[in-house]
Amino acid sequence: MVPSKSLSSLLTLPALALLSLSASALAHPRTTSSTAPLKLAVRINSNGIKNIAAADRARFQALQASGSSSISTTNAVTIYTADVGVGSPATYYTLLIDTGSSNTWIGANKTYEKTSTSRFTGGLFGVEYGDGSLVAGEEYTDTVTLNSDLVIEKQSIGVAIDTSGFNGLDGLLGLGPADLTQNTISNEYEVPTVTDNLYTQGTIGSEVLGVFFAPASSSDSNGELTFGGYDASKINGSINYVPITSTFPASGFWGIDQSIAYGTTSILTETAGIVDTGTTLILIATDAFREYQSATGGTPDEATGLLKISLDQYKQLSSLHFTIGGVIYELTPNGQIWPRSLNTDIGGTTDGIYLVVADIGSNSGSGLDFINGYCFLERFYSVYDTTNSQVGFATTEYTYATSN
Structure with a gap:
């Protein structure tokens, strides 16, 4: 067993040590179109x-x-x-x-x-x-x-x-x-x-x-990864692709450029961020989040860390519009709230209504101004294309679901 401190030192060795080619550099054209x-x-x-x-x-x-x-x-x-x-x-x-x-x-x-x-x-x-x-x-x-x-x-x-x-x-x-x-x-x-x-x-x-992914509160309890392509049966219409952003540090991940509007009001002009299955919420830059909070009337809830709104405020909630590569993806009011059946799992009240859009913790212009996490990806199919350095999205049967 090697102590963590020693391991950390080893892992900071210069990149010259035994440089190896990545698999993407070795990729070559295929004649097959197999997926699994x-x-x-x-x-x-x-x-x-x-x-x-x-x-x-x-x-x-x-x-x-x-x-x-x-x-x-x-x-x-x-x-x-x-x-x-x-x-x-x-x-x-x-x-x-x-x-x-x-x-x-x-x-x-x-x-x-x-x-x-x-x-x-x-x-x-x-x-x-x-x-x-x-x-x-x-x-x-x-x-x-x-x-x-x-x-x-x-x-x-x-x-x-x-x-x-x-x-x-x-x-x-x-x-x-x-x-x-x-x-x-x-x-x-x-x-x-x-x-x-x-x-x-x-x-x-x-x-x-x-x-x-499917909404956690829906009857469909399974997700699916498709290697080698995408599952056409899971989408409505076509996949729309955008190139990986050139803005660092988002460019080091599955990073894209997008803008966000609440209803017809812009809250985040086009900027760089990432798509990430390991993030639960939709995080946006602090300046954009303040505009979102003001527009929705949400108040910070200490127990969950999320914005909480009343039933009347929920009824007045407008859709969020994510513009990615000139295509608008609508996140409905129902898609903006935490599944109410899971409220107690995050420390909330059973009848509370909590918004899944949260403050990323810094103002826009950092090079990573948003994260489209699970709460976005359960409403839209996503495709990650290493060969062509691009990310794609499509609507699904859950895009306009009211399961939350």
Whole structure:
């Protein structure tokens, strides 16, 4: 076992150490158009953190400060997980789905079972998280089974020795850009993600990931990842794509440019931010949030950290309009409120109405002025295209749902 302090020192070694090519750099054209789905399970954590706005802001601050693969380990009220097999024969681990980080690792609650396909690389593994904690351990390569159609050979796996905050979870499935793995392994500059390897090993026809979530309060309790493309049955109309933003630090993630209007009133002019499954709420810059609060009449609720409105104010609520690449995505009044059936899970009252738009903690102009988190993504299908450096969105059957 290597102490965290020693591991941290090793992980700050210059990037010159054993520079390795990313999988995206090795990608080559395919003739196949194969895609493969991975079903997800939604989990409601009644013992999760109550002030989710504070947890999301902690995640944002870490992302903004370092541009590294940081997540909040305690933000786990509503999460999507996948059961992922490691080894041959496979041992299955319940992993958090996260597009805001790129390393895949295990060991938080279930011990790594080594098999004939397990190979220790000699590398030390470490990722710093939004709450200041560090997941640390060793790097192995191993066979990873997402499902019978999605089997990856020699995938980089972090095997954690020191972890905290992953109650009921065994680790994380990283789905962000490969750049986020830089300097997380002591003897490698960058390692291929699971999506990279699925593509370079010929399992999928394009390096594209489609993500489908349903509102937590709906009758559909499952989500779905589609590797190699997107699931056309889950969308209405077409996917509209925009390039990854050029603005740092949002450019290091699945970053996009967008503007936001409340009704017909602009509250955030076009600026850069990110799309992130690991953030629960929709976070916007402080100056935009003040305008939103004034327009809605919401008052800060100490217990939840969210804005609270009355039933009469809810009836007067206008839609939010997100303009992304010239396309307007309408987030209805119902889409702006926390699922009332889950109020007590965040420390709220059963009959309270809480808004899911929260203050990011800094004024616009920082280079990361919004995060479209789970509460946005449960209303819109999203597609992450590594090959063409773009992100796409489409409406779904839940875009105009009234399940909240």
